[in-house]
Amino acid sequence: MDLDSDEENVNEEDFYSFLNVPKEATKDEINNAYRRLSRVYHPDKHLDPALKAKAEIMFNKTKKAYEVLSDPHQRAIYDSLGKKGLETEGWEIVQRTKTPAEIRAEYEQLAEERAERRKKQATNPSGNVTIAINATDLFNPYENDLFEDEYDSGLLSKFPNIEVSSMQFTQGVDFPLTQKDTCTLSGQLQTQNGTGGGGVNLSWRHLFSHKGWAEVEMTAGSGPAISLKGFRTLTRRFFWNGGTILQFTPEGLRPGIMSTLAMQIDKHSIGYVSYHGGVRSMFSTQIVRDTEKNRYNFSIQVGVPHSYVQLQYTRKWLSREMKLRLAVKLGTFGGVVEYGAEKKVSKHSNLSFSVVCGVPAGVKLKIRLTRANQVYSFPIHLCEEIMPSPVFYATIAPMLLYIVVKKGIVEPFLKEEKSKKLEKQKQNNFNKLLEKRREAMAAQELMQASYSRIKSEEEKKKGLIIVKAIYGRINPDSAQDTETSNDIIDVTIPIQCLVKDSKLVIYENSKSDLPGFFDPVLGEDKVLQVIYNYHDQPYEVTIKDKETLRLPKTAHRTNGT
Template sequence: MGNVDFESGEENANENEEDYYAFLNISREASKEEISNAYRRLSRVYHPDKHVVPELKNKAEILFNKTKKAYEVLSDPHQRAIYDSLGVKGLETEGWEIVQRMKTPAEIRAEYEQLAEERAERLKQQRTNPTGNVTIAVNATDLFDPYEDLSLEDEYQGDFNFPNIEVSSMQFSQSIDFPLTQKDTCTLSGQLHTQNGVGGGGVNCSWRHIFSHRSWAEVEMTAGNGPALSFRGFRTLTNRFFLNGGTVLQFTPEGIRPGLVSTLAMQIDKHSVGYLTYHGGIRSLVSTSFVRDTELNTFNFAIQVGLPHSHVTFNYTRKILSQELKLKLLIKIGTFGGLVEYGAEKKVSKHSNLSFAVAVGVPTGVKLKIKLTRASQVYNFPIHLCEEVIPAPIFYATVVPIVVYTVVKKGVVEPFLKEQKARKIEKQKQNNLNKLLERRKEALAAQELMMATYNRIKSDEENKNGLIILKAIYGKLFTDRNIRADEMSHEIIDVTVPVQCLVKDSKIVLYENTKSQLPGFFDPAIGEDKLLYIVYTFRQQPHEVTTQDNESLRLPKTSHRTNIT
C-alpha cells in the first residue's frame, strides 16, 4: 500500500472532465492530419445520415456533435492551446483575457503561465507562512541506572520503586511571514524555553529585501534576554561562488557586544558544494565543510576549530526513493568526546515525515531522538535514556521504535487510510452519480451505433485471419478473468464492441490517455485503479493482454500469445 495523504481533503476536480484526445484516441502531440483522420473515422460511425431508425438517429446526433466539438477545438491552434492549459472550463470562460486571435499558441501558453504565477503570488501575499518548532526533552536515565543504592536499610530493599521520568526542558518557537511586496517580507517570531525550572524567551522582528536573484539583505531586532540588532546579507559573487554574512550587536549593561559571522561557499560541481565559515565575537571559531548531495546519497564532512569545542563530523544519508525512506549515520569526534548517531526518516503522508535516531556518545550516554515534521511544523522529543554507554538502552532504543511504528502503522494508520480512501471514493461517486449515469447512457448509445461498423470490421478481419476481439473488459482491478457479461458488477463493463471498432488494418493503437473517454467506454469505478483486459485472436492464434488505464497499448504483439483455446 502506497502512502496516501489523509491530511488533504481535495477532490479530484477533473475526474469527469471531457478529454478530447482520449475520445479521438490520439496522442497529445497529434498532428492536424491525425486529428482529421480520427474525426473522419468517428464521423462514419456517428453521422446522423448513416442511421435511418429515428431513435438511433437521435443518439447519433448527440455523439456526432461531441465528435465535432472535439475536432473543432483540437484542429484550431488557439483553442487547442487554451484547452491544453485550462481544459474545457477555459474554453467556456467569457472574456478570458488571454484569448486574442493575434497571439500564437506558444504566446497563449506563456501568458497563461504568467497569469498563473501572478495569481499564486497574490495568494501568497494574502496568506502568512507560519513555521514552528517544539522541543520537549525527557530525562529517563532512571530506567537504565547501572548502579544500585546499597545504603538502603534491609526493610526497604524489597520494595519496588517506580523509575523517575521527568521533562527536563522545553522549547517553543514560532514565526510568521508577512509579505509586504514581491521583494519585501516582514517576519515576526518568538521563542520560549525552560530548563530545570528556569526559563526565558525572546521576540524577533525582521525585514528582508530582495534586490535581485543574486542578492538580498535583512535587518532584525531582538528583545528578551537583552536587546540585540543584527544585519545579514547574501550575494552571489560568480557562477560558482556566493557569500553569506552578517553582524550582531547585543546590548548589555556592560556595553555593546558585537559578533560576526561570514560564510563563503563554492559550487564544486553539479552535486558538491564547499563552505568556509568564520564566527567572531563571543564565540570564535572557523569551520570548513564539504557537502555532496545526489539523488540517492548525501555526504557531509566538516571540521571546526574554535571555542568552546573543536570537532570533526561525518554525516551520511542513504535515500531509498521507492519506500520514501532515508537512512542516516553521524560520527562526531572532538574535544568534548565522541558521538555516533544512527537512525531513519520515513515519509508517512504527503506533508508529514517521522524520524527516529539513536545517539551513543561519551560523556553524553545514550539518547533516543524522535522528530515529527508536519508541513512547516517540527516536533522534537529527545529522550535521555542513560548517562553511561551500556547495551540495554542501545538495544531498546533501536528495537522499540521499529516495533511501535510497525504495530501502529499496520493496526491503526493503514486501516484508517483505507477507510478514508473508501469514503472519499464513495463521496466522489455520489457527487458524480448523475454524470456517471449520463456517461453510461452515452456509452451504451455509442455501442449500439457501432454495431454495423463492428460487424463489418469483424467480418473483414475474419476473412483475412486478422485481429478479432473475443472479449474486452474494462473497470476496477479484478482477478477472475473468466467473467460472463451477465455476471459483471457495476464496476466492470463489457467493451468488446468498441475495442473491435478500433481495429484498422489488423492493428489497434491506444495512446497514454484514460480509456474511460474512448467511444463506447465510461468510468464504472470513479477514483479506483482500472484495467483493460482483452482476449483476441490474430492469424487464428489466441492472445490476451491486461493494461493499465493510462498505459499505451498496441495490438497484436507476440508477447500476448497464449495457449488459451
Template sequence: MDYDSDEENVMEEDYYSFLNIPKEASRDDINNAYRRLSRIYHPDKHVDLDLKAKAENMFNKVKKAYEVLSDPHTRAIYDSLGTKGLETEGWEIVQRTKTPAEIRAEYEQLAEEKAERRKKQATNPSGNITITVNATDIFNPYYDDYLEEEYENDIISNIPNIEVSSMQFSQSVDFPLTQKDTCTLSGQLQTQNGTGGGGINMSWRHIFSHKSWTELEMAAGSGPALSFKGFRTLTRRFFWNGGTILQFTPEGVRPGIMSTLAMQVDKHSVGYLTYQGGVRSAFTTQIIRDTEKNRYNFSIQVGLPHSFVLLQYTRKMLSQELKLRIAVKAGTFGGVLEYGAEKKISKHSNLSFSVICGVPSGVKLKIRLTRASQTYTFPIHLCEEIMPAPVFYATAVPLVLYIVVKKGFVEPFLRDEKNKKVEKQKQNNFNKLLERRKEALAAQELMNATYSRIRDDESNKKGLVIIKAIYGKIIKDPNQHGDNEVTNEVLDVTVPIQCLVKDSKLEIYVQNKSELPGFFDPAFGEEKMLHIIYNYHDQPHEITVTDSESLRLPKTAHRTNIT
C-alpha cells in the first residue's frame, strides 16, 4: 500500500489560478489581472469596517501573487518548486545567481543531489520468483495400455495430474558506498524434479564518469567464479560493454568472454553485435527500433548449442497503458510463435500473459506479475503438441480471469486506496479547507458591488449575464435542463463568475478552478464540474465543463431552446 508523505499532501497556493492567467502569461497579463482584482479588494474601496478587514486580507493575497509572478527570479523559483521554493533556500539562491535560467539550472542540480541522497539511503531490493507448472496431463493424459480399462472406471485417476516441475528464486540488494561506488549482494536458489542448487554473488561497481564504469564480481555455488565487466562510451553513436569470467570446477578452470558493440543508428534505432565465447559460443546481431507507439526487435544468432532468427513486434496503446506483443522464432531447435499482452493495473504493478506455441515444445502459457522491483513468473506447460483446445484456453482463460480479478478485486482495492488517500489529505488540510471556505465567502461578499455594476451594464446592452453558476460535484440528469439537476457538495459561484465578465466576454484558463477568487473546494478529492446558465443577447445558454477544462463565453454551441 502506497501513501504520500504528509508534506506532499499539504495544499499549496496556485497564484496563476488565483489571478486567472495562464502559466505563460506576459508581464502585461499579470499587471492587468492585478489591477482588476485591486479594484475589488483594495481596502480603500470599502467603508464598512468589517468589509475593510476582509478586503485587506484578500488584497494581501492579491499583492503576494503579483509580487511573486511579476519578478522573473521569484517566478522562476515558484515555477520550479512552488511556494516551498520561496522559503529560505530559494532566497539564498536568488542572491547567488542572476538570471531565471541560472535559478532553474541550480534547482535541477539540487533536485539531482537530493535524489542521489535518497538513493544512497535505500538498498534498492529486487527479486524474481519463477514457478514452472506442468499441466500437460489436462490435454495429453498418460495411460498404460494394460491399466487403461481400470483408469476409465476410476474417477480419482481421471483427475489431471498438475505438478510444479521447477522453482527459481533470486534476490539482490544494493549498498551504495559512495556516489561512484556500489556493492551488490545477490543470491539464487533453484530446484527441478527433486534436485536443486543455489549460489551467492557479490559485486562492486565503480563509475568513472557518465561514459564508463567497471564491475568486479565473485560468485559461489556451482564452484567459485570470478568475473570482470566494463562499459565505455566510444563516440556519440557507439558504446561497448563486455567482460570475462573464470569458473573453477573439479575438471579445471573454464574461461568465458562476452563483448557487445552497440551503435545508435538513428533517434529510435540501436544495433548490437554480441560475441559470447566459452563452453557455449555464439555470435548475435540485433536491431531494436523503439518509438512512442511501436517496438521492433530483429535478431540473428549463430553458434552453439543453437542458431536462430527472431522477429518481435510490440504495439503500445498509450491511452490504455496496454502493450500487445507477437514474436516468431525459428532455428535449429524448431519454431516458436508467441503472442500476448501486458497491462498496467496500478501505479507500481504490471500484469502480462503470453501464449507460446512451438515445435517440438508444444503449448505454454506464461503469466508474469511485476510489482515495483519484484517479478513473479508462472510458465505453465499445457500440451506437448500444438492442439486447438490448449491454444484456445490459454488465450481465453487469462482474459476472463483478468476481467474477473479487475472488477472483483483490483478496482475495489484502488477505490479504497483512493478514499484513504483523500481522507488523509482532508485530515492534513482540514484547517486550510476551513480557511479557504471562509476566504471564498468573504471574497464573494466583497464582490457584491462589482457584481451589481457589471450585471446591470451587461443587462442594459443585452450582453453576457450569468443567471446561475455552480461549482463542485454535480450529478445531472441528461434529460433535464436548467434547475432540474441533482447536486451535492456544490458552491454557488454566480457572483464571482459574473465579476470575471469584461466587455461581454469571459475566459477561464486551464487551472484548478477552486483557486479562483470567490471559489473553494466543496468536494475535496472528487471530480468537480462548473455548470453555468447565462443569457447573451437575451438568448438562454448553458454549459458544463470539468475542473481542468478552459472556458470561453459566449459561444453559439452553448445556446439552448429553453425560454
C-alpha cells in the first residue's frame, strides 16, 4: 500500500480480476470468461424486474471489461495507465501509433517522465548539511588526572570536551523555464574553527537533445567566477562531459579545466578517464561495475595535492533494502580502511553509517541521513590514533541507535500515520464502498440460480462443493460471524459459481474485484478462507489476497470427522 497517497484507488476496477483471468490471458481465455459471466448476468436470463435491473448493471460491467481486454489497443493502454488512460490521453497516442507494442513503449516513456517530474516537484529544494564533530577527547589515551590543573578539578572538568569543528550548508532550487531550459539558484556556507565563507551560484542549462546539454554558471562569494559545462553522447558506448572555469581573485585570474571521457565496457561496467587542470591538477582513471547484487569501484588518481589508489565494494540485498560497503584507500596521505552499511528506513529516506580507520587520520564515524534530495551528514572524529575501543564503539553504537530509533520512534510513527490515512481513505470513499457492497450483494443474488445448479451437479458426482468461504481480515484466534462482522464477507456463492468440472482457479489479482466480492477493510491486508468437500472428504485453505488459488489440492486435506 502507498501511504503517500491520500486516497485508496477504489474507483479503479481491475478488469482481469473481474473476469478472473491472468494478466497474460489469451483472447480465447477472455472470450470464455465473458461467455461464462454473460450466462449469469445477461438481463434476458432474469424475468423479475428487480433482478433484471441489477443484471443490466452487472452485464454492462462484464461487457466493458470484455471490450477493453479483447481489443489489443485498448488493452495496451489499460495495462499502462489503467481505466483513466482510456478516458483521456490514451487515445491521443493511439492516433499516432500503430501497434500495441508501440503504445506500451511510449506509455512507459511517458510514465518515467511523469514520475521524474513528480519526484522533482516533491523533493525540491535540494540541499546538503554537513556538521563535523570533534570527539577525540572521549578516547584520549594521554589523559592523566595527575596533571590536572587545580583550578580545573571541578565536576565539569570531568566531562570530555566535544565540539563542532566545522559546518557546511548547501541549498539549491530549480526553476524550469521551458521543457529544455532550467535555471538553478544555489548557495553554500561553510565555517571551520571560527572562520568561514560562502557563495551564491546561478546557472542556466539548455538541453539540446537526449544526447547533449550545455550549462553556464556564475558564482559570487570568495571571488566571482564564471564556468561553462557540457555533456555529449559521442557514440553508443562513449560519452563526454567537461567544462572550464575562470575565477577572479585578488591574486589575479585563475583558470581551470575539467574533462571526463566515459566508455560503456559492457552491460554492467563503465570506465572513466578524467583530467582536472588549474591550481591543483590531477589525472584519474576509474572503472565501475554495477550488477544487481554487487558494485565494484576501482580508481587511481595522480596529481596535486594527493595521489592514491582506491578499491570499493558494495554488497546489495534488495529484499532487505540494505547495502554493506567496504573501501581501501592508499596514497601519499597515508592509508584508510572504511566499512559501513546503508538501510532504507522509509519510502524516501536512507540511513547510513561507516567507520573510517586510517593513518594518520585516526578513527572517524560517519552518519548520513538522506531524505529525497536532502542530505544530512555528521562525520565524528573519535580518535587521532587507531585503537580498539573507538573502533568497537563506532561499530556497535550506530546499530544500537538504529534499533532504538526504529522500534521506539519510526515504527510507532509509521503505524499511527498508516492508521490515520486508512481512516481518511475510508471516510473519503464511504459512499463508494457502500455502492460496491450493494453491487456485490446484487451479484450474489443474481448468482443464486447458477449456484444451485453447479452445487447440485457437483453433489451428484461427489465433486468440489464449497461449504464455506469468507473474505477479509480474519482473526484465527477468535470465531467470526459473517452476519455481524464488518471485517469479513461471505463469498460462498461466488466461489462455488467459479467451479467448473470439479476444479477451481482464481488468479493472482485482488479478490475484491471478483463478482460478488468487495473490500470490507479498505487498504488493509486481507485473506480468503475456503472450506470445501471433495469426494466426501473435508478440505480447508487460507490464502493471501493476491495469491493464486487452485482447488482441490491434497495439501488442503484436514482431519475432520
